[in-house]
Amino acid sequence: MSNLTLEDIAKRCGVSRSTVSRVINNHPNVSDKVRKRVQKEIKNTGFRPHAAARALVSQRSWTVGLVLPRSVNSFFTDPYYPRLIQGIAQGCNQLKYTLGLYLITDSEDEEEIFPRLSRSGSLDGILFQSDQIGDQLIDRLAQSGIPLVIIGRPFHNDNISYIDIDNISAAIMAVNHLVSLGYQRIGTITGPLNTTVGIDRKNGYRQALQEHGFSVDEDLVVEGDFTEDKGYAGMLKILPAQPDAVFVASDQMAIGAIRALREKGLRVPEDVAIIGFDDLPLSNSADLHLTTVHQPVYQFGVKAVEFLNDLIITGTTPPRHIIMGTELVVRESCGAHIQQL
Amino acid sequence: MSNLTLEDIAKRCGVSRSTVSRVINNHPNVSDKVRKRVQKEIKNTGFRPHAAARALVSQRSWTVGLVLPRSVNSFFTDPYYPRLIQGIAQGCNQLKYTLGLYLITDSEDEEEIFPRLSRSGSLDGILFQSDQIGDQLIDRLAQSGIPLVIIGRPFHNDNISYIDIDNISAAIMAVNHLVSLGYQRIGTITGPLNTTVGIDRKNGYRQALQEHGFSVDEDLVVEGDFTEDKGYAGMLKILPAQPDAVFVASDQMAIGAIRALREKGLRVPEDVAIIGFDDLPLSNSADLHLTTVHQPVYQFGVKAVEFLNDLIITGTTPPRHIIMGTELVVRESCGAHIQQL
DNA sequence: GTGAAAGCGCTAACAG
DNA sequence: CTGTTAGCGCTTTCAC
Numbered sequence: 001m002s003n004l005t006l007e008d009i010a011k012r013c014g015v016s017r018s019t020v021s022r023v024i025n026n027h028p029n030v031s032d033k034v035r036k037r038v039q040k041e042i043k044n045t046g047f048r049p050h051a052a053a054r055a056l057v058s059q060r061s062w063t064v065g066l067v068l069p070r071s072v073n074s075f076f077t078d079p080y081y082p083r084l085i086q087g088i089a090q091g092c093n094q095l096k097y098t099l100g101l102y103l104i105t106d107s108e109d110e111e112e113i114f115p116r117l118s119r120s121g122s123l124d125g126i127l128f129q130s131d132q133i134g135d136q137l138i139d140r141l142a143q144s145g146i147p148l149v150i151i152g153r154p155f156h157n158d159n160i161s162y163i164d165i166d167n168i169s170a171a172i173m174a175v176n177h178l179v180s181l182g183y184q185r186i187g188t189i190t191g192p193l194n195t196t197v198g199i200d201r202k203n204g205y206r207q208a209l210q211e212h213g214f215s216v217d218e219d220l221v222v223e224g225d226f227t228e229d230k231g232y233a234g235m236l237k238i239l240p241a242q243p244d245a246v247f248v249a250s251d252q253m254a255i256g257a258i259r260a261l262r263e264k265g266l267r268v269p270e271d272v273a274i275i276g277f278d279d280l281p282l283s284n285s286a287d288l289h290l291t292t293v294h295q296p297v298y299q300f301g302v303k304a305v306e307f308l309n310d311l312i313i314t315g316t317t318p319p320r321h322i323i324m325g326t327e328l329v330v331r332e333s334c335g336a337h338i339q340q341l
Numbered sequence: 342m343s344n345l346t347l348e349d350i351a352k353r354c355g356v357s358r359s360t361v362s363r364v365i366n367n368h369p370n371v372s373d374k375v376r377k378r379v380q381k382e383i384k385n386t387g388f389r390p391h392a393a394a395r396a397l398v399s400q401r402s403w404t405v406g407l408v409l410p411r412s413v414n415s416f417f418t419d420p421y422y423p424r425l426i427q428g429i430a431q432g433c434n435q436l437k438y439t440l441g442l443y444l445i446t447d448s449e450d451e452e453e454i455f456p457r458l459s460r461s462g463s464l465d466g467i468l469f470q471s472d473q474i475g476d477q478l479i480d481r482l483a484q485s486g487i488p489l490v491i492i493g494r495p496f497h498n499d500n501i502s503y504i505d506i507d508n509i510s511a512a513i514m515a516v517n518h519l520v521s522l523g524y525q526r527i528g529t530i531t532g533p534l535n536t537t538v539g540i541d542r543k544n545g546y547r548q549a550l551q552e553h554g555f556s557v558d559e560d561l562v563v564e565g566d567f568t569e570d571k572g573y574a575g576m577l578k579i580l581p582a583q584p585d586a587v588f589v590a591s592d593q594m595a596i597g598a599i600r601a602l603r604e605k606g607l608r609v610p611e612d613v614a615i616i617g618f619d620d621l622p623l624s625n626s627a628d629l630h631l632t633t634v635h636q637p638v639y640q641f642g643v644k645a646v647e648f649l650n651d652l653i654i655t656g657t658t659p660p661r662h663i664i665m666g667t668e669l670v671v672r673e674s675c676g677a678h679i680q681q682l
Numbered sequence: 683g684t685g686a687a688a689g690c691g692c693t694a695a696c697a698g
Numbered sequence: 699c700t701g702t703t704a705g706c707g708c709t710t711t712c713a714c
Binding site: 003046052055061062081082085093098099102103105207280337 | 345387390391392393400402404418420423424427434441442444457459462464508569604621622628
């Protein structure tokens with residue numbers, strides 16, 4: 001329908017196409033009278049400037065890419081990603097970017113995606129979910145010079161911009177809380193240990209324990225992958241070691257862990273206290289008042305886009321790191337309310 | 342990095358830019374010798390044609406948009422959407438489209454998005470999640486002539502292309518199965534009744550009952566919204582009417598419903614049989630062997646993109662409708678295995 | 683089989 | 699304040 005061009009609008013208004021362009025881009029140098037006339041015509045005709053033409057001449061596509069590697073297998077199982085994507089979408093809306101979504105699915109060679117991402121003119125910048133497998137792709141992208149923000153701390157390459165939460169401190173905070181409540185045998189169900197988030201939270205756990213003079217009992221440490229099933233299985237596996245409290249690296253896993261506990265006839269927090277991580281809406285549902293580390297997922301997404309926009313405008317060097325804070329949300333599953341009686 | 346142009350490659354190879362263009366686009370009229378030389382140079386330099394320039398001249402952006410209205414509040418709660426998006430992403434990869442994601446978030450006026458979608462040159466076509474609120478946006482989009490496929494049956498406008506599953510037949514199939522197992526008081530927890538999918542599944546339920554000569558007891562019908570919480574609340578609400586079986590319009594709600602049942606000390610399926618809808622991975626987890634209607638969410642997404650691609654190539658008229666099949670997956674929650682003893 | 687030339691629709695100097 | 703002009707990088711006739 002809208003196959004009008006700048007030229008068409010210009011003719012109808014009896015001005016040149018530059019003037020119309022100026023009106024569209026809010027340049028000051030247009031008389032009010034002409035501006036009004038042109039604006040009216042634009043509105044009446046429903047004219048929209050051609051995106052590709054604009055992108056070509058201005059070398060800005062106003063599109064940013066979000067890359068989610070296939071190893072993010074909790075994508076359709078964990079509410080974390082949808083929430084993150086909502087935040088990112090919101091950030092894009094605010095800054096007038098279009099969001100291009102690049103899910104690397106099983107069948108696609110990760111190699112294949114590089115040309116699509118680096119093709120000049122299609123993306124102003126890239127948001128890339130940190131991931132071990134994708135790390136060499138990240139390096140290539142960084143070298144290509146395209147503005148790039150890694151979501152989460154990347155593996156090898158600290159010489160690159162990223163946004164993350166302080167997972168180590170957050171885990172320490174959680175475990176400290178457990179210690180302060182008097183628990184003696186504190187276990188953990190970790191995230192996947194081929195991700196920095198998994199590693200960092202685990203390290204925080206160890207660090208907190210050590211600071212309090214506890215030794216780390218490896219039987220109390222089980223690797224998970226953020227899925228509920230692994231939370232369930234992890235708790236089953238950890239139970240023989242007789243924990244009195246467990247720091248579970250995601251709420252989704254905590255739900256599985258609590259399910260395992262209940263099936264064994266164990267009560268939360270009386271028999272085993274639980275602290276989760278994420279604080280997504282599900283964490284405080286009817287039968288589950290999970291004490292958890294709140295991370296600002298949505299705001300994190302918004303911020304990531306703002307950060308990327310910064311790099312697009314001001315350049316990618318030197319690399320910068322944004323670390324967002326977390327906070328402990330104390331509800332019932334850690335047993336704090338019992339202690340206060 | 343890759344600020345090379347066709348012209349640069351041409352020079353290095355001692356040919357014209359037309360020839361390089363031909364090589365890139367696999368035109369036949371290039372001698373093997375030259376083709377090889379150019380291909381090698383492209384590979385060596387890592388040259389990528391400029392997307393915007395290409396889009397401008399060919400009037401194809403190779404991008405399709407996916408629009409998710411804000412009323413889809415189960416977006417970050419129900420695994421359905423992530424799975425659908427995976428399918429769509431896969432379809433896009435196959436057909437070499439980039440996927441543009443348009444989440445309409447609370448704060449954004451739905452009006453505001455129309456210009457972004459209809460801006461010429463940015464999108465080759467649009468996938469739009471059916472939704473009551475968005476329906477007028479759908480009409481405007483359709484009128485603008487852009488290739489458009491609605492995901493799910495739209496509300497008022499049958500004069501538009503859409504892809505859906507046969508929700509009515511699927512619900513009938515589910516309820517028939519319950520009837521054939523001898524249940525007498527079959528209830529339903531519906532989807533949101535401001536969506537066609539919610540309405541259709543409810544109508545299928547009624548229809549099946551009526552075909553078998555059952556009257557529809559309104560106390561056995563409760564409106565839900567696809568979230569687990571509403572499944573939980575819905576079951577609590579329906580319980581006084583003493584159902585012996587309940588058709589729950591989504592697995593996510595079924596999980597909540599079963600939770601409610603268990604809390605009341607009721608067994609599934611002995612006391613109340615349950616059939617869900619979706620058959621996402623969660624439906625067959627450790628403690629939950631849900632009988633459910635399988636819908637091919639992932640393939641549905643792939644198919645939607647293929648359909649859209651068809652419209653892009655062959656034109657949007659006349660509108661076509663694709664209806665994908667579903668099947669009943671009998672597991673334990675409906676009690677069929679007990680009957681067989 | 684290959685090159686020259688035109689032009690997609692727009693922005694941004696540069697004149698005036 | 700406004701118009702003219704020159705491309706942005708590519709595809710595609712049209713000659714040869």
